[in-house]
Amino acid sequence: MTAATHLSHRRAHTESPILDVLADRWSPRSFDATATVSIDSVRSALEAARWSPSASNSQPWRFVLVQRGTTDFERVTSHLMGFNRDWAGSASFLLVALAELSSSEGREQPWARYDLGQAVAHLSVQAHADGLHVHQMGGFDAEALRREFGWDVRFVAVSVSAIGILASPDQLPEKLREREHAPRSRKPLDELVVVGTELLAS
Amino acid sequence: MTAATHLSHRRAHTESPILDVLADRWSPRSFDATATVSIDSVRSALEAARWSPSASNSQPWRFVLVQRGTTDFERVTSHLMGFNRDWAGSASFLLVALAELSSSEGREQPWARYDLGQAVAHLSVQAHADGLHVHQMGGFDAEALRREFGWDVRFVAVSVSAIGILASPDQLPEKLREREHAPRSRKPLDELVVVGTELLAS
Numbered sequence: 001m002t003a004a005t006h007l008s009h010r011r012a013h014t015e016s017p018i019l020d021v022l023a024d025r026w027s028p029r030s031f032d033a034t035a036t037v038s039i040d041s042v043r044s045a046l047e048a049a050r051w052s053p054s055a056s057n058s059q060p061w062r063f064v065l066v067q068r069g070t071t072d073f074e075r076v077t078s079h080l081m082g083f084n085r086d087w088a089g090s091a092s093f094l095l096v097a098l099a100e101l102s103s104s105e106g107r108e109q110p111w112a113r114y115d116l117g118q119a120v121a122h123l124s125v126q127a128h129a130d131g132l133h134v135h136q137m138g139g140f141d142a143e144a145l146r147r148e149f150g151w152d153v154r155f156v157a158v159s160v161s162a163i164g165i166l167a168s169p170d171q172l173p174e175k176l177r178e179r180e181h182a183p184r185s186r187k188p189l190d191e192l193v194v195v196g197t198e199l200l201a202s
Numbered sequence: 203m204t205a206a207t208h209l210s211h212r213r214a215h216t217e218s219p220i221l222d223v224l225a226d227r228w229s230p231r232s233f234d235a236t237a238t239v240s241i242d243s244v245r246s247a248l249e250a251a252r253w254s255p256s257a258s259n260s261q262p263w264r265f266v267l268v269q270r271g272t273t274d275f276e277r278v279t280s281h282l283m284g285f286n287r288d289w290a291g292s293a294s295f296l297l298v299a300l301a302e303l304s305s306s307e308g309r310e311q312p313w314a315r316y317d318l319g320q321a322v323a324h325l326s327v328q329a330h331a332d333g334l335h336v337h338q339m340g341g342f343d344a345e346a347l348r349r350e351f352g353w354d355v356r357f358v359a360v361s362v363s364a365i366g367i368l369a370s371p372d373q374l375p376e377k378l379r380e381r382e383h384a385p386r387s388r389k390p391l392d393e394l395v396v397v398g399t400e401l402l403a404s
Contacts, residue, residue, distance in 0.1 A: 016249040018328050027255055039401045047218040050388050053229055055340045059389050065398035111340050114360050117319025126220050138257045138313050149397055158316050186252050187261050195274060195351055196267035199241045
């Protein structure tokens with residue numbers, strides 16, 4: 001199965017129509033380690049993150065962007081945990097997403113993680129539209145990463161995203177390959193909407 | 203100025219091209235209190251939230267959806283703070299977004315707020331594509347809301363989104379009207395990318 005064929009099989013089976021870019025977006029582990037992706041391909045994704053909404057427009061986010069083949073890329077991958085190390089190194093870029101938990105004036109920013117999630121969501125949607133795939137990871141040592149790069153404790157790394165070109169799952173170790181084929185699933189909507197369920201039924 | 207003219211003036215001035223739906227999305231305070239929006243108009247937005255990514259597909263989110271003209275809507279607005287009460291009541295729906303901080307088995311879900319942010323981001327992008335506008339608020343009494351509706355302390359309300367039909371800013375009180383016209387702004391990209399800035403320059 002080619003990467004492209006595989007991709008079309010991953011579309012979400014939605015109960016109501018949603019934008020193609022949202023239905024088609026998914027998080028592969030199979031990236032093309034030979035692909036050369038220029039920074040220009042990622043620029044729009046970063047711009048999308050930049051324009052996402054945040055509490056009082058505080059923009060409580062920072063990004064560490066590293067490219068495969070550089071020392072910085074190795075510095076980031078060395079702090080990934082478990083099997084993330086087995087596949088994320090094939091991505092063209094890794095993006096460490098930092099939440100700014102308090103402002104430079106020491107003011108707490110309680111929505112920092114929430115808003116960072118929005119920024120990375122916008123980033124991954126734009127990246128998908130630009131022919132890239134994004135897989136966000138939570139499995140990494142955030143404090144070791146902080147010490148590695150030396151950012152202030154006001155900032156915490158919440159996710160590391162692999163960004164790159166989709167490759168056939170056949171290249172993955174078997175235990176990971178199965179996951180690329182597993183059906184995509186979500187909880188039903190009436191489990192998620194806890195008040196107003198009568199609206200859904202109307 | 204009509205609502206439609208006003209809208210076109212709000213497009214983000216991006217440095218790199220991004221999807222129309224991301225550039226055009228913004229957070230108005232001016233909603234049409236006379237508009238009738240059916241639940242079907244919001245269904246796709248909820249579906250988009252449902253299919254957003256989360257740590258280990260934990261989907262640590264729940265939604266309270268209430269419609270203008272119902273008692274539940276009044277129950278939510280009564281816990282909004284400050285000037286949010288002056289405008290949010292004109293929205294067709296309010297959506298309280300809850301992060302599930304720990305699973306039903308008591309397992310901590312450290313990415314709950316981050317993932318909830320992603321879900322609401324997907325929701326607001328889809329809503330915008332469907333002709334709705336979304337304005338997320340952080341100014342509300344989360345604990346009072348929890349007691350009001352009686353959900354478990356495992357869940358915390360992180361945002362309340364006004365969802366509805368854009369109206370002319372002229373109908374707003376003057377102090378709010380100015381905000382609808384204020385230029386949209388964001389920090390420059392080279393302030394957001396803290397490592398890898400040399401990539402941006404290349």
